[in-house]
Amino acid sequence: xxxxxxxxTIRVDALARVEGEGAMYVRIRNHQVTDVRLRIYEPPRxxxxxxxxxxxxxAPDITARICGxxxxxYQMSACTAMENACGVxxxxxxxxxxxxxxxxxxxxxxTLHVFMLHAPDFxxxxxxxxxxxxxxxxxxxxxQLKKIGNELMRVIGGREIHPINVRVGGFYRAPRPEELxxxxxxxxxxxxxxxxxxxxxxxxxxxxxxxxxxxxxxxRDDEYAILDGRLVSNRGLDIPIAAFNDHIEEEHVxxxxxLHARIRGRGAYLVGPLARFNLNFDRLSPLAREAARExxxxxxxxxxxxxxxxxxxxxxxxxDEALRLIEAYExxxxxxxEVPPRAATGHGCTEAPRGILYHRYVIDDEGTILExxxxxxxxxxxxRIEEDLRAFVARTLTLPDDELQWRCEQAIRNYDPCxxxxxxxxxxxxxxx
Numbered sequence: 412x413x414x415x416x417x418x419x420t421i422r423v424d425a426l427a428r429v430e431g432e433g434a435m436y437v438r439i440r441n442h443q444v445t446d447v448r449l450r451i452y453e454p455p456r457x458x459x460x461x462x463x464x465x466x467x468x469x470a471p472d473i474t475a476r477i478c479g480x481x482x483x484x485y486q487m488s489a490c491t492a493m494e495n496a497c498g499v500x501x502x503x504x505x506x507x508x509x510x511x512x513x514x515x516x517x518x519x520x521x522t523l524h525v526f527m528l529h530a531p532d533f534x535x536x537x538x539x540x541x542x543x544x545x546x547x548x549x550x551x552x553x554x555q556l557k558k559i560g561n562e563l564m565r566v567i568g569g570r571e572i573h574p575i576n577v578r579v580g581g582f583y584r585a586p587r588p589e590e591l592x593x594x595x596x597x598x599x600x601x602x603x604x605x606x607x608x609x610x611x612x613x614x615x616x617x618x619x620x621x622x623x624x625x626x627x628x629x630x631r632d633d634e635y636a637i638l639d640g641r642l643v644s645n646r647g648l649d650i651p652i653a654a655f656n657d658h659i660e661e662e663h664v665x666x667x668x669x670l671h672a673r674i675r676g677r678g679a680y681l682v683g684p685l686a687r688f689n690l691n692f693d694r695l696s697p698l699a700r701e702a703a704r705e706x707x708x709x710x711x712x713x714x715x716x717x718x719x720x721x722x723x724x725x726x727x728x729x730x731d732e733a734l735r736l737i738e739a740y741e742x743x744x745x746x747x748x749e750v751p752p753r754a755a756t757g758h759g760c761t762e763a764p765r766g767i768l769y770h771r772y773v774i775d776d777e778g779t780i781l782e783x784x785x786x787x788x789x790x791x792x793x794x795r796i797e798e799d800l801r802a803f804v805a806r807t808l809t810l811p812d813d814e815l816q817w818r819c820e821q822a823i824r825n826y827d828p829c830x831x832x833x834x835x836x837x838x839x840x841x842x843x844x
Contacts, residue, residue, distance in 0.1 A: 496756060555604070
């Protein structure tokens with residue numbers, strides 16, 4: 412093993428297995444971490460700017476183009492914000508269909524991360540392709556699970572990527588019961604496979620690393636919150652969505668094209684599956700709770716490397732919930748409710764796979780968008796990622812350069828960052844010069 416120098420520089424031009432582009436910079440001087448920066452250099456995409464002047468009915472289709480992995484999240488947050496502005500509540504079978512569509516996105520997005528992007532870190536492979544040589548059955552399971560999530564999105568949303576069947580007030584077309592029943596057997600297989608996946612990932616070797624997080628997620632007393640709820644934390648935050656900007660502020664930092672978010676007067680916070688699991692464990696389905704207990708994964712877990720277990724539990728939950736929703740489904744009389752525009756400000760917040768996604772719109776009497784604000788989960792987690800890296804590198808300074816680089820990349824992938832959503836990441840550079 413080569414000697415670990417007290418002052419050194421490690422550079423990686425591109426971080427693999429994350430969505431988007433950017434850079435990370437870590438500087439170490441005399442065995443001390445002096446600087447950590449996640450430099451998101453992907454050019455700003457200006458969605459908030461070119462929403463201005465468009466019809467409020469166009470927001471779901473426009474914002475869906477922000478991300479090909481989690482377009483449903485953008486559509487649902489946009490729809491609920493517009494409906495909030497217009498004083499309309501979408502309930503009954505239409506709300507059930509929205510939740511079912513969201514389950515499809517959770518299944519496909521979480522599965523992509525667990526099997527293809529993050530598992531290689533724990534098993535010592537550079538990629539899922541390399542991992543497939545020794546774990547072909549696991550990779551095939553992941554591909555099949557993702558396909559089932561995609562199929563659920565296609566049946567309800569019209570297609571898997573950037574669904575075309577979603578509109579303010581509901582859907583352009585409601586699926587027939589027999590279309591959904593065709594998904595029952597595949598989803599039963601997916602549920603069994605997801606349970607096995609929880610067992611599999613819980614057996615990985617995790618670094619001994621915990622942080623003192625403020626977890627933030629949506630919360631409802633009657634279900635595992637996805638579409639709506641109050642915004643809560645483990646440190647007393649409990650607010651309606653309309654109060655988001657009263658408690659959470661964004662700021663620009665010179666090294667990132669994406670804004671950093673923090674809770675006013677407190678600092679960084681964590682959103683995503685680990686936050687949801689810790690804050691809403693009691694609202695998971697009995698089967699999902701059983702799987703988590705079986706592997707000893709219980710609230711309050713503060714190890715970010717174990718977020719892969721939380722994602723696996725949520726895959727299981729989404730499969731179980733999808734089956735429940737299909738069984739309860741009765742076609743609505745109309746595929747959407749009318750949403751007459753009015754001059755108002757609307758707020759929407761849903762749980763994207765990576766965490767809370769907040770939308771705020773100001774519209775006029777004709778429904779023209781005057782202002783738009785979109786706060787994606789990855790930008791909310793950026794400050795927390797930097798703090799995790801600073802603490803993690805400080806504890807692993809004795810590692811040689813190549814192993815430290817690997818661990819830093821893995822620490823970033825704990826968050827499954829979606830850089831294009833944040834606009835926004837990743838090159839790794841550790842400077843010990």
